Amino acid sequence: MQRKNDLLKPMRKGIAMIMALIVIVAIASIMALGLSLSTQTTKRSIDLYTHEQSILLSKSAAEYALLRISQDNNTTNPCNITTLNFKQDYYDINISILYIYENPPASCAGKMYASSITTDEQNGSVLMDITVSVDDISITTEPIRYFRRSIQKL
Numbered sequence: 001m002q003r004k005n006d007l008l009k010p011m012r013k014g015i016a017m018i019m020a021l022i023v024i025v026a027i028a029s030i031m032a033l034g035l036s037l038s039t040q041t042t043k044r045s046i047d048l049y050t051h052e053q054s055i056l057l058s059k060s061a062a063e064y065a066l067l068r069i070s071q072d073n074n075t076t077n078p079c080n081i082t083t084l085n086f087k088q089d090y091y092d093i094n095i096s097i098l099y100i101y102e103n104p105p106a107s108c109a110g111k112m113y114a115s116s117i118t119t120d121e122q123n124g125s126v127l128m129d130i131t132v133s134v135d136d137i138s139i140t141t142e143p144i145r146y147f148r149r150s151i152q153k154l
Helices: 009-072
Strands: 083-088 091-100 112-114 125-134 144-153
Touching: 009 083, 009 091, 009 125, 009 144
Parallel strands: 091 112
Antiparallel strands: 083 091, 091 125, 125 144
């Protein structure tokens, strides 16, 4: 006589359904993780691009400040320009300028970095503090601020 095991047949159909649901949930969670990582990568790329662009803009701002100083420089008042502020797209660029002269005119009072210099090569230089910042949250995920200090010869 042979035994018939009818007790497990209904269970097999139920286990197959549970395993199918587990596979669907696992695939959905892997897809959600992939989507999350791809959006984070995009945000990081935009932040990195914006930071690199601000570094390049700070170099260009130093050259622009030297151009403006050379255009406005005269012998009676060589310290005309002390600050420059402008906006390039969504970048805010601020430049603070201090002058280094051996014998500055009286009009340069308060605009000098050093009142006494040690060598003649230091005469006629500027100290520039350049700040480039992006505060627009719609562009970057966090505020970006790049600071550069530069000494340039006039």
